[in-house]
Amino acid sequence: MLQESSGWLIFFSIWLLYIAVSFIQQRLVFTEDVIYNTFGEQLAYDRIEQLLETRKEWEWVGYAIIPIFIFFQVFFTAACLNIGYLLGEHRSQKIGFRRFFSISIKSSIVYPLYSVAMLLVCLLFLNVEHMEDYSDADFFSIAGLLHLSRSEEWWVMPLRAINIFELFFCLGLAAGVSRAMNRPFRSALAFVALSYGVGFLLWMLFVTFLQLSLSA
């Protein structure tokens, strides 16, 4: 019971962190000036004003749907681990989906830290004039390190997904799995790589395929 409540506490903390980052981002990074600079070439002044009004009006919807994304991500990770467990050979300990779900929620705390880190880099070291400049704050992913953040979208998304926080997430999962399955950390890490790692790869390939198919 205590474990369950701490899981949900982490879930709400993740949500709150995302809300805080988004709230600060809207006010200090993507300011009205940045929006005018970004869309000034394409949209007329009154259309940009309309856009800003709409952004203000619908801001809360953005915050409200965040838990859906967190839930999906946590569920997906737990499902990958559970499938890996069911297909694996070492089933001495009986572990259910709930346990994997709990491990996944706890490890997910590192995801909003990626947004926090980017926001901090942006506020402390960058001068954002256009919305695209925000991608320059990404020092944590392959896309950022190889300066590919402004290449084609379908290429950037998977390269951004491979980042230092994803690595921490996998380490967190491995620590949880190691404790739950009573296996050495290395063996748990191998289990995470073969279960969640494969699921993650499939998801990346699927989303990239979808992006390429939908864009001309």
Added chain:
Amino acid sequence: MKARQIITLLLLLSIIGLLSWQISEKAGQKAQRAKERAQLPDFTLSTLGGENLNTNLIVGKDQSIFIFFDPDCSICAYEAENAHRYVEKYAKTTSVVWVGAGRRSKVEKFAKKYRLDTLAKHFVLIDSSGQFAKKFGVRGVPEILIYNHKGDLVKQFHGETTWEGMLKYLD
């Protein structure tokens, strides 16, 4: 390894292989299309009068703006309305080719409503087969492409764009 594990492994490898192959095919096609439209491609579309016209012949040595539109799109209507306001700034050196998607009757109605035929060097063509949309990597409407007088693609805009924004890319 148990049979169940071997089957799963084979299944996963097939899915990963299939998706990777599809991604590489699609990325190749995308790059090829981008390369093709970097220079104004030679292609023929039907005019409102029903004749087939080659766009290279229409444009000639002018710089050109291609506006792909849908007659039912309100932003496209906004672009058409504003074409009149700025016509003096670009008409001497620029041809504007409006390429309408959908039914001929609707495209005709649109051209008439916004008096596109009264504007100098404005042409209205119909892309009934979708060949323009495919060739030019159209993502939505309006899609705007600006070519210089040598036929090099200078700028491609996806979605609403002001005429001031377009004029920046003209000589």
